[in-house]
Amino acid sequence: MKVYTDMTALDNIVALNLDVHIWSARKKLTPTDFGSADLPPEQLASLGSKRICDPKDLRVFGTLKSRAVSMLDRIGVRFLGGWAIPIDRVDEVKDGLDAIKTEFVKAKDEFIVRYDEIIHEWITNNPGWESLISGSVVSVDYVRHRLDFNWQMFAVAQTAQFQGSGLVEEVASLGDTLFDEIAKTAKEAWQKSYAGKTEVSRKALSPIRTIHSKLAGLVFVEPRVAPIVELVETALARVKGRGPILGIQLLLVQGLLSLLQSPDVLVEHGQKIIEGQSAGSMLDGLVGTSTDACPDFIESESNGEDEEMPPIEAQGQQLDSLGLW
Known part of the structure; x- marks a missing residue:
């Protein structure tokens, strides 16, 4: 049985884009990381990545992002790469995201304060690979700009000029x-x-x-x-x-x-x-x-x-x- 959503549905929703950035704490491995070791040619195999800090110290950011996604999935429906949120639940969503962002910012501040200590612990816990890690450490400012939690809400208008833009298909589905x-x-x-x-x-x-x-x-x-x-x-x-x-x-x-x-x-x-x-x-x-x-x-x-x-x-x-x- 065919399901089709009319364009008038746009009058009842706000589109939301969740914009969360989490530093991966990874750097690409290079041949120089292995010194004189004999490595296969690039056409045969490519090198992976190296971690420059303990993943558990970043786990909180992924958890908070998952909480935000879970809340949006409970209330809205996927739309335009984000979610369509009912207008009458916008305040509820905003309050929920505000609360999660507060936790995210607090966790970020704590991570930044401990950054040098975290890197030192990771180097200490991986003896023999000190130079591999320390040679790839980035500045705390670099990390600060790569941890962020934001979102954007916007109304989508029923404008005729967008008929061929794929919007009709997005709404219909x-x-x-x-x-x-x-x-x-x-x-x-x-x-x-x-x-x-x-x-x-x-x-x-x-x-x-x-x-x-x-x-x-x-x-x-x-x-x-x-x-x-x-x-x-x-x-x-x-x-x-x-x-x-x-x-x-x-x-x-x-x-x-x-x-x-x-x-x-x-x-x-x-x-x-x-x-x-x-x-x-x-x-x-x-x-x-x-x-x-x-x-x-x-x-x-x-x-x-x-x-x-x-x-x-x-x-x-x-x-x-x-x-x-």
């Missing part, structure tokens, strides 16, 4: 990109928390809530996003409560994740809801039960614990594929 990203998140959640499990903790619902939040913020991207939001909301409502998720409730969540892992099936089911099928009946089909067979957990007045659902085998239910597998 936003829906496909969004459903592909949802499928990737669902697959990762399945492998990490659900595969082979007969029960899971409430924490296992976190990626599903993340999927719901992302879709809810990007409903303008494609008409079938809104019904999928409704489907996920309905599923989460059916597994509310405390205690482990098992039995019919686990079967319901597993069925939902199976659906979310396939962009084509996701679009198909979104279309079915648009055409009149209810999200509730679709979820009933995932577990092959009526709505009454999948009650919410009820807090016991005596001890506040959840009532446990009977094991799947005792229910005698089977998961209806609905064309998912």
Whole structure:
């Protein structure tokens, strides 16, 4: 089923470019680094690189960049080499990036202050290779200018003169990109928390809530996003409560994740809801039960614990594929 995003989606997004630079602390090896050693000719083999400081001292910068990317992936969708961010979540994104940049700048300042000490430790910890390292050491100013954390936000206008620039194609593919990203998140959640499990903790619902939040913020991207939001909301409502998720409730969540892992099936089911099928009946089909067979957990007045659902085998239910597998 074809997914196409209209150019009017640009009215609801801000494009964001993440601009993070991390010093590699590497220098290219040269024949002179090996003195009189007999090396193969360049057409046969090329030399690699040498580290001039301990990689662990730079690890924090990669970690902070990964945090920024993860946050942007949770909220936005990839677009123009960066992300399309919903306008109503711009402040949230800006606050998140500001906080990460503050940590980045602090880590950079600490690294710069200790730079000479870090280099000395690396040389000391690699006896016999002192000249190889020291001969490639760069100045602290050089390093300072190669550690940076910034971003740019900008609006993209629906201007006719850009029709042939590839912008139309970029916007048109936003829906496909969004459903592909949802499928990737669902697959990762399945492998990490659900595969082979007969029960899971409430924490296992976190990626599903993340999927719901992302879709809810990007409903303008494609008409079938809104019904999928409704489907996920309905599923989460059916597994509310405390205690482990098992039995019919686990079967319901597993069925939902199976659906979310396939962009084509996701679009198909979104279309079915648009055409009149209810999200509730679709979820009933995932577990092959009526709505009454999948009650919410009820807090016991005596001890506040959840009532446990009977094991799947005792229910005698089977998961209806609905064309998912």
